[in-house]
Amino acid sequence: xxxxxxxxxxxxxxxxxxxxxxxxxxxxxxxxxxxxxxxxxxxxxxxxxxxxxxxxxxxxxxxxxxxxxxxxxxxxxxxxxxxxxxxxxxxxxxxxxxxxxxxxxxxxxxxxxxxxxxxxxxxxxxxxxxxxxxxxxxxxxxxxxxxxxxxxxxxx
Numbered sequence: 236x237x238x239x240x241x242x243x244x245x246x247x248x249x250x251x252x253x254x255x256x257x258x259x260x261x262x263x264x265x266x267x268x269x270x271x272x273x274x275x276x277x278x279x280x281x282x283x284x285x286x287x288x289x290x291x292x293x294x295x296x297x298x299x300x301x302x303x304x305x306x307x308x309x310x311x312x313x314x315x316x317x318x319x320x321x322x323x324x325x326x327x328x329x330x331x332x333x334x335x336x337x338x339x340x341x342x343x344x345x346x347x348x349x350x351x352x353x354x355x356x357x358x359x360x361x362x363x364x365x366x367x368x369x370x371x372x373x374x375x376x377x378x379x380x381x382x383x384x385x386x387x388x389x390x391x
Contacts (some may be wrong), residue, residue, distance in 0.1 A: 260386020265293030
């Protein structure tokens with residue numbers, strides 16, 4: 236519940252500073268590993284192609300997803316390129332909850348209809364921390380994730 240309230244307060248604060256081009260969408264696989272719920276907005280009023288995203292998902296614990304991206308294209312069809320971080324809480328051997336910051340990225344085709352439909356598909360690489368003898372960053376399976384999103388765009 237604490238994570239949900241924090242997410243709502245963050246969205247409220249960001250909404251005040253971003254007065255146009257908002258989106259809400261669900262994503263399967265992608266940066267949330269299995270699924271995520273996301274809110275996105277245009278960062279600058281003069282350049283709508285720069286976007287910021289905040290999302291939430293869950294593994295053992297709920298976690299936050301953040302990302303800055305740029306949209307290449309015009310009108311309805313875009314190529315989205317972005318980078319950000321996942322904030323993953325985890326419990327170590329002492330049962331103490333710690334926060335792990337892991338990188339994520341986006342390379343996706345994006346369609347936005349004039350009626351507000353948002354569809355995204357592509358690669359959304361995210362690092363999954365694996366704690367064993369092998370370095371987790373070395374395994375490409377920890378990075379390459381397909382992703383598909385469906386949602387709604389609104390506001391100006």
